[in-house]
Amino acid sequence: MNETDPLDLASLLCSRLCHDLLSPVGALTNGLELLADERDPEMRQRCFELLEQSARISADKLKFFRLAFGAAGGFGESVPVDEAKSVIEALVGDARRVELNWALAADRLPKGAVKVLLNFAQMGIDALVRGGTLDVGAESRGGASEIVVRAAGPRIAFDETIGKALEGKLAPRELSSRTAAAHMLSLLADQAGGGLQYMLSDGALVLGAVLPEG
Template identity: 30%
Template sequence: MTDSQVPAAPTPAPATPPATGAIDVQGPDFAALLAARLCHDFISPASAIVSGLDLLEDPAAQDMREDAMSLIASSARKLADLLQFTRVAFGASASAENFDSRELEKLAQGVFDHVRPTMVWAIESQAMNKPSARAVLNIAQIAASALPAGGVATLKGVTAEGRFLITADSLGARARLRPEVLAGLKGEALTEGLGGPWVQAAYLHALVRAAGGQIAVEVAEDRVSLACWVPA
């Protein structure tokens, strides 16, 4: 892939100084918010599996057995996809230093399989270091969340001058980012809004900055563009 195939990235803004009262990304409060976010992601499919099992055990609901089995199967797939995605996106797969972009595509697609928007993966087959892998997966999930009414999120990446540039363009009706996500992407503290969306954005900002890279975002009508670079 050449530079001409990658859209111009939003200009990264200077790093925002930590706001007064900002949560330390190394501290227990941040860890608690991150754990709560992951539990929120997992509880929905896990609860659906339990509901399906309850239907199977209910003598009065035997006519719904097929629906119950379908619910269990789809929810189990969603839970497995989220667990595999999270293991890499949030760093549990710490022993691996490099990741195959084709495997990362499968992990990202596992998230998009359970939401309205679709994904276009335009990153060539290559080995990606740990910061790049974590960044691209988190960007993919944030790009999906930017399209609540559906649309297309296109992810591109290119290595140039010792840097790996990642861009994600989310196009669709009512494309938007929550204010707390924008704050997290800038490295700002959560002052209002939901902690779950903020903590992922703050985590992405922290990991990119820790790797020596930069991140930027642009929001326009029916379009959200994310970009970052990290050392290749």
């Protein structure tokens, strides 16, 4: 795998974070401006509803970034699976038209595995542009964390450049804020001595990972 400048990767991940937060935070600003000038009670109530929605989405995204990219969990080596589960449920709720199915056989997973699980789930949600089902599975078996996420729907939108980044086949000069998260996962997998893969077929995207523990 080609080496990536850590500062470049950090910058790209920050760009991704800012891009994803721009819409809900911008909606908060617009809602407050409308509220300041609005006098009609029904319209003011509508403004409050929009503000509440934007605030919730912003909080959900921050919780995701904290676990998916940050050092959540303190100095411990593992994270409760329920914590990751609640974040994914919130993302699915914000996305709408996505049915979520769980197959989790572990109470805790290593931090790296949780990052993979969350980012895989986000990729699956992003791919379901017309809705569909998101199946999320994870277990610890034979000294390794095994993760599978399957997104199925009437239309799957997945940039295979992201798939190349997952498999460590993207040169550093080709990285962008869109592929930075996938590249980060490939580095995590490589460091753990594991691997990532994806499969794209008619109506489904499957993302898989095997990450040795310890």
